[in-house]
Amino acid sequence: NAGVTQTPKFQVLKTGQSMTLQCAQDMNHEYMSWYRQDPGMGLRLIHYSVGAGITDQGEVPNGYNVSRSTTEDFPLRLLSAAPSQTSVYFCASSYSSGRGNTEAFFGQGTRLTVV
Amino acid sequence: KQEVTQIPAALSVPEGENLVLNCSFTDSAIYNLQWFRQDPGKGLTSLLLIQSSQREQTSGRLNASLDKSSGRSTLYIAASQPGDSATYLCAPRGQAGTALIFGKGTTLSVSS
Numbered sequence: 001n002a003g004v005t006q007t008p009k010f011q012v013l014k015t016g017q018s019m020t021l022q023c024a025q026d027m028n029h030e031y032m033s034w035y036r037q038d039p040g041m042g043l044r045l046i047h048y049s050v051g052a053g054i055t056d057q058g059e060v061p062n063g064y065n066v067s068r069s070t071t072e073d074f075p076l077r078l079l080s081a082a083p084s085q086t087s088v089y090f091c092a093s094s095y096s097s098g099r100g101n102t103e104a105f106f107g108q109g110t111r112l113t114v115v
Numbered sequence: 116k117q118e119v120t121q122i123p124a125a126l127s128v129p130e131g132e133n134l135v136l137n138c139s140f141t142d143s144a145i146y147n148l149q150w151f152r153q154d155p156g157k158g159l160t161s162l163l164l165i166q167s168s169q170r171e172q173t174s175g176r177l178n179a180s181l182d183k184s185s186g187r188s189t190l191y192i193a194a195s196q197p198g199d200s201a202t203y204l205c206a207p208r209g210q211a212g213t214a215l216i217f218g219k220g221t222t223l224s225v226s227s
Contacts, residue, residue, distance in 0.1 A: 033214065033215075040219070041219075042204075042217050042218060042219040043204070043206075043217040044217075045214050045215075045216075048214055058214060090158060090159065092159075092215070102146065102147060102164075102208060103149065103161055103164045104149060104161065104206075104208075104215055105161065106151075106158045106159040106160075106161075107158055108157065108158040109157070109158050
């Protein structure tokens with residue numbers, strides 16, 4: 001059971017480049033989310049999804065795009081990378097609140113540097 | 116908007132001490148609350164999940180309590196060990212949505 005898998009683990013981008021951070025889970029969880037973690041700021045929610053075809057914005061969505069075409073995958077797209085997007089990105093998944101046990105599981109993170 | 120505060124921000128103790136980490140949240144209408152551990156450069160590992168109807172949850176040397184009405188949760192670590200050194204994060208989940216809201220964590224250092 002792989003849990004939540006994020007790729008790549010490390011990435012360096014130039015300002016203005018675009019890229020996609022991948023997140024996949026094999027637990028059949030409806031709910032998936034993306035966070036960024038910055039020193040002194042804690043984890044902040046970027047986007048989340050309550051099921052295939054349904055996404056919504058979190059606290060810091062600007063500059064990021066998401067889609068959810070399958071239950072398993074929830075990619076995060078950086079449209080035009082900026083140095084302010086240098087951060088560690090975490091993907092999480094859980095069952096939705098209607099399923100009772102909503103324990104969240106996190107991936108190992110993607111460390112992104114924008115130069 | 117839910118705000119989560121964790122006190123203290125950092126804690127250093129000798130091995131063997133019992134310790135308490137505090138978490139407070141401003142909106143008491145939560146669905147559940149989860150405690151995580153994060154080692155440097157790593158992801159988050161789930162420690163305990165407390166449902167809003169529960170008062171306590173235990174796993175090994177860890178015990179988490181929840182007082183929803185006062186907006187508080189505590190994580191009790193018994194007989195601390197150097198391997199417990201990490202950052203501990205609490206995250207309540209709101210009723211209206213399903214997002215976890217995080218505090219900034221307590222960084223624990225246990226010396227041998």
